[in-house]
Amino acid sequence: MDNQNISDLIETYLKQILERNEKIEIRRAEMADQFHCVPSQINYVIKTRFTIPKGYVVESKRGGGGYIRIIKIKLSNDTDILSEMENLVGDRVSQDDAFAIIQQLYENEVLSKREGNLILSVLSKQILQMDLIYDEEQLRARLLQAFLERLGYEEAE
Amino acid sequence: MDNQNISDLIETYLKQILERNEKIEIRRAEMADQFHCVPSQINYVIKTRFTIPKGYVVESKRGGGGYIRIIKIKLSNDTDILSEMENLVGDRVSQDDAFAIIQQLYENEVLSKREGNLILSVLSKQILQMDLIYDEEQLRARLLQAFLERLGYEEAE
DNA sequence: GCTCATTGACTATCTTTGACCTTCATTATA
DNA sequence: TATAATGAAGGTCAAAGATAGTCAATGAGC
The missing domain is CATH 3.30.56.130 (Transcriptional regulator CtsR, winged HTH domain)
Structure with missing residues (x-):
């Protein structure tokens, strides 16, 4: 507090x-x-x-x-926002940046709060930092890119 | 007490x-x-x-x-079906089973269509079967469990 | 003997601080 | 006038400080 x-x-x-x-x-x-x-x-x-x-x-x-x-x-229209975010994500992304990106999408009404929370639940360190076999930030980027791409389809419909 | x-x-x-x-x-x-x-x-x-x-x-x-x-x-009203699904998922789950589970949740109105599609976009073989370094089905289970847990509650007003 | 509670050594993460570095504008000087 | 010196910003980085997290050993109460 x-x-x-x-x-x-x-x-x-x-x-x-x-x-x-x-x-x-x-x-x-x-x-x-x-x-x-x-x-x-x-x-x-x-x-x-x-x-x-x-x-x-x-x-x-x-x-x-x-x-x-x-x-x-x-940020301008939704399509621009999404492709802008895709660029930001690249092929590796930290938890902080991923969270910030989802927050931006929510603030710009690309996502509902519930949708944002669902996405976040899966991008957390806690979930992705499992074994040290794979690169956490790389995996997070892959997942987030998939979300963003999907949101792009929604937008087009 | x-x-x-x-x-x-x-x-x-x-x-x-x-x-x-x-x-x-x-x-x-x-x-x-x-x-x-x-x-x-x-x-x-x-x-x-x-x-x-x-x-x-x-x-x-x-x-x-x-x-x-x-x-x-x-806590959501759907905790029963959600925990049932959690049991089904266990610690490994195939793409087919995961898709069927999401479908079930959609049919039971636990999920909107859009939410379901968002979740699915990240559970596909295409996304998860990247490197063969980690166990795809295990990772899918981890992600799906996270979704299910998150669906189990909302922030109170 | 089991299960749950208590402890503490070790670890991870975030913030604060300070010494040292780089850049830019102005002034002094050959 | 060209250039060198000076002072006034801001930048970097790593160490020290401040919290919280984990885990496994030990203890206490059935």
Whole structure:
């Protein structure tokens, strides 16, 4: 409930702003000051919470007048979304990224909540990390690709 | 009810809170302190008393700001047919049998057509029979079991 | 003797921190 | 004016810290 760590606080703060704005531009040192943490923690937050599968693009510039810019990606029609996600998945995908992708599909109403949960139930580490005989991330990618392809058919009908 | 073992006390304590709340979030070490036991006993209690058939799902996170979250769920009305199917699946299942099982669930209105097709898309020989390194039927069973378990409940409102 | 409960050593995962590196703009200097 | 020095950002990475998970040995109560 409120055993929030600093990274979560920073994440929440930024996402709050991004709900009202297409993008946000920050100065790393300032952020770090504001949240009483070291600058590299800002990088950590960005790297773990503002990834492309989660729907964000990040640009930055060093030197005088440097900045970090976080942009919320807006996806267009369902077909585009699906093929975009297929690209993201590729032939290996982590649990985090897979979950983020399903979340995106849900938010864009490509999937119902129930469908999303069904898919997720099978992509979890717990299920796929069985024996070390096969590559977990590769298998997850194969399954997720199959789901995405199927959703593409649905779309076409 | 008042067997004085610690595990029962912890269970009672948590369930008392869950009667008033949809979910509860604890810190394992804190709980352990509070009940004067070792941290892993909390895991034991959760594993034996907060299972899905008993109406709970558990999520957790490690590291700084870590937590264990217990969520009350609503069990579906179809648990009978679902557990029957789980028995049928066992730990290995052929494509044909898996398809027949999904068909059954569809006919019994446990699944929509779309949900059934989504599930099937991932249980096919084509998808699972990739490398011959692992046992295809075993993997299929694992995936199908995960689906069946997930179909057994919904999040309460 | 069985089953369930308790413990603790070891493991896995996530966060925080800091030392060191790279890039860019501005200013000083030959 | 071209270039070198300086300072001001942001980037990387690995170690240390903070939690939770697993598992097998041991204990307690039928």
